[in-house]
Amino acid sequence: MSDASTGTTVSADEAEQQRRGLMLVLSSPSGAGKSTIARLLLQNEDNLELSISVTTRPRRSSEVDGVHYHFIDPKRFEQMRDHDELLESAEVHGNYYATPRGPVEEAIENGRDILFDIDIQGTFQLYEKMRSDVVSVFILPPSIAEMKSRLKRRAEDADEIILKRMKTAVGEMRHWSEYDYVVVNDDLERAYENVRAILRAERLKQFRSPKIGPLIQGMVDDLEQELASQK
Amino acid sequence: MSDASTGTTVSADEAEQQRRGLMLVLSSPSGAGKSTIARLLLQNEDNLELSISVTTRPRRSSEVDGVHYHFIDPKRFEQMRDHDELLESAEVHGNYYATPRGPVEEAIENGRDILFDIDIQGTFQLYEKMRSDVVSVFILPPSIAEMKSRLKRRAEDADEIILKRMKTAVGEMRHWSEYDYVVVNDDLERAYENVRAILRAERLKQFRSPKIGPLIQGMVDDLEQELASQK
Numbered sequence: 175m176s177d178a179s180t181g182t183t184v185s186a187d188e189a190e191q192q193r194r195g196l197m198l199v200l201s202s203p204s205g206a207g208k209s210t211i212a213r214l215l216l217q218n219e220d221n222l223e224l225s226i227s228v229t230t231r232p233r234r235s236s237e238v239d240g241v242h243y244h245f246i247d248p249k250r251f252e253q254m255r256d257h258d259e260l261l262e263s264a265e266v267h268g269n270y271y272a273t274p275r276g277p278v279e280e281a282i283e284n285g286r287d288i289l290f291d292i293d294i295q296g297t298f299q300l301y302e303k304m305r306s307d308v309v310s311v312f313i314l315p316p317s318i319a320e321m322k323s324r325l326k327r328r329a330e331d332a333d334e335i336i337l338k339r340m341k342t343a344v345g346e347m348r349h350w351s352e353y354d355y356v357v358v359n360d361d362l363e364r365a366y367e368n369v370r371a372i373l374r375a376e377r378l379k380q381f382r383s384p385k386i387g388p389l390i391q392g393m394v395d396d397l398e399q400e401l402a403s404q405k
Numbered sequence: 406m407s408d409a410s411t412g413t414t415v416s417a418d419e420a421e422q423q424r425r426g427l428m429l430v431l432s433s434p435s436g437a438g439k440s441t442i443a444r445l446l447l448q449n450e451d452n453l454e455l456s457i458s459v460t461t462r463p464r465r466s467s468e469v470d471g472v473h474y475h476f477i478d479p480k481r482f483e484q485m486r487d488h489d490e491l492l493e494s495a496e497v498h499g500n501y502y503a504t505p506r507g508p509v510e511e512a513i514e515n516g517r518d519i520l521f522d523i524d525i526q527g528t529f530q531l532y533e534k535m536r537s538d539v540v541s542v543f544i545l546p547p548s549i550a551e552m553k554s555r556l557k558r559r560a561e562d563a564d565e566i567i568l569k570r571m572k573t574a575v576g577e578m579r580h581w582s583e584y585d586y587v588v589v590n591d592d593l594e595r596a597y598e599n600v601r602a603i604l605r606a607e608r609l610k611q612f613r614s615p616k617i618g619p620l621i622q623g624m625v626d627d628l629e630q631e632l633a634s635q636k
Contacts, residue, residue, distance in 0.1 A: 182548065183548040184589055185547060186588075314415065314617075316414055317414040337632070344629060347628075355609045357417075358417040367605075370602075371606045374598075374606070375586070375599075378587060378602075380584055384582075386581070394578050397578075400571070
C-alpha cells in the first residue's frame with residue numbers, strides 16, 4: 175500500500191468512489207413542491223437515480239411503464255410481497271405502491287445513491303429495514319393556502335382527489351419530527367439548494383466510507399517511516 | 406397562532422432563526438489545510454463565529470490577545486478549570502489550550518453557530534459534554550508528502566516544532582473514524598465547499614428546530630378547519 179518514493183495518497187474522488195450509497199427519501203404533503211425538487215436533483219446530480227416503484231394503480235396518460243412506475247396487477251404485487259421482494263409498500267387512495275428490494279441493495283453496495291419519492295408509511299418501513307442507509311427529508315409548504323393553490327394547478331386531478339390528498343396531508347404533517355431534516359419550501363431555488371447540500375454532506379459521512387481506513391493507515395505508516403529516518 | 410383569513414405560515418428564515426445553534430469542529434493533522442478552510446468559512450458564512458480559546462502559550466508576534474486567543478497565565482487557567490468554566494482543555498506541545506464554557510452556551514441557545522479549531526482530545530471532551538450539538542469534520546491531507554510541504558511553508562515554525570507536529574499527526578490520524586464527516590483536502594475549493602455543505606445541511610437537522618412544531622400544528626389546524634368547512 176505504501177510506496178517509499180511517493181508515499182500513500184488518497185483523493186476526494188477515491189473517498190467518494192469507495193463509499194456506500196445512500197437512500198435519499200423526500201417526503202411531504204402533496205403540494206409542497208417535492209416533485210419539482212426531486213426532478214431538479216435527478217437532472218443536476220451525478221450518481222443519483224430514482225427508485226422506480228411498482229404500483230397497482232392504473233397508468234395515467236402521461237406515464238410510461240418502467241419509467242414512472244412498473245405497473246403491475248394486484249396478483250403480482252402479492253407474489254412479490256409474499257416472497258419478501260419489497261422494501262416497503264403502502265396503500266394510498268385504494269392502490270398499492272411498493273419498492274422492489276433487489277435494485278436498491280445492488281445500487282447501494284456499489285456506491286450509487288437512490289432517490290425515493292414515498293410517503294410516511296414507506297419511510298418508516300425503510301427505517302425498520304435499513305435505517306443507517308436512509309437520509310430522510312421532510313419538505314414543508316410555507317402555508318396551507320399555498321399548498322392548496324399548488325394542488326389546484328394540477329389540471330389532471332379531480333377536486334375529490336385533491337380533497338383526499340389534503341386529508342392525507344394532515345396525517346403526514348403530524349410526523350414531521352420523525353425525519354432527519356426539515357426543509358421549508360417557500361422559495362424553490364433555496365429549498366432545492368438545501369436538499370442538494372444535505373445530499374452532498376451525507377455523502378461525506380464517515381461511516382459510509384469504511385474503506386478509507388486502510389488508505390489513512392498507509393499514510394500513518396509513511397509518516398512513521400519518515401520520523402524513524404530522522405532519528 | 407392560526408389566523409382564519411391568511412392561515413398560519415412558516416418561512417425558511419423563521420425555521421432558521423428558531424433553531425438551536427451548533428458547534429462545528431474542524432480537526433486535522435497540521436498541514437492538512439484546516440486553518441485556510443476555517444478562515445474561508447468565517448469570511449463567507451453568516452451566523453458563524455470562531456470560538457476564542459484561552460491558552461497559556463506565549464503570544465506570537467502575529468497574534469492579538471482576544472482575537473486569536475485569550476492569553477492567560479497557568480494560574481488563571483487552573484482557576485477556570487477548577488471552577489468548571491472550561492468545556493474542553495488540552496495540553497499541546499507543553500502549553501494549555503481551553504474553551505471557555507459561557508460564550509459557547511450563550512451563542513448556541515441563541516441560534517448562533519460556533520466554529521472550533523481544536524484537536525482530537527478537545528473534540529472528545531466536547532462529545533462528552535454536548536454530543537448532539539457537535540458536528541465534527543476530520544480534514545485529511547491527500548498525502549504525507551503534501552502535508553510536509555505545507556508545514557514547511559510556515560516560515561515561523563522551527564524544524565523541531567514541525568517534527569513535533571508530525572508526531573502529533575500520527576496520533577490524530579488514527580482517530581479519523583470518530584468524526585462525523587471526513588473531507589479529503591486534495592483540492593482546497595472543493596474541500597471548502599464540502600465543509601460549507603456540511604454546515605448548511607446540519608442547520609436543517611430536524612432536532613435542532615423543535616420550535617417549528619407549533620407552526621406546523623397551526624397549519625394542520627388550518628387544514629382541518631378547511632376540510633370541516635367543505636363537509
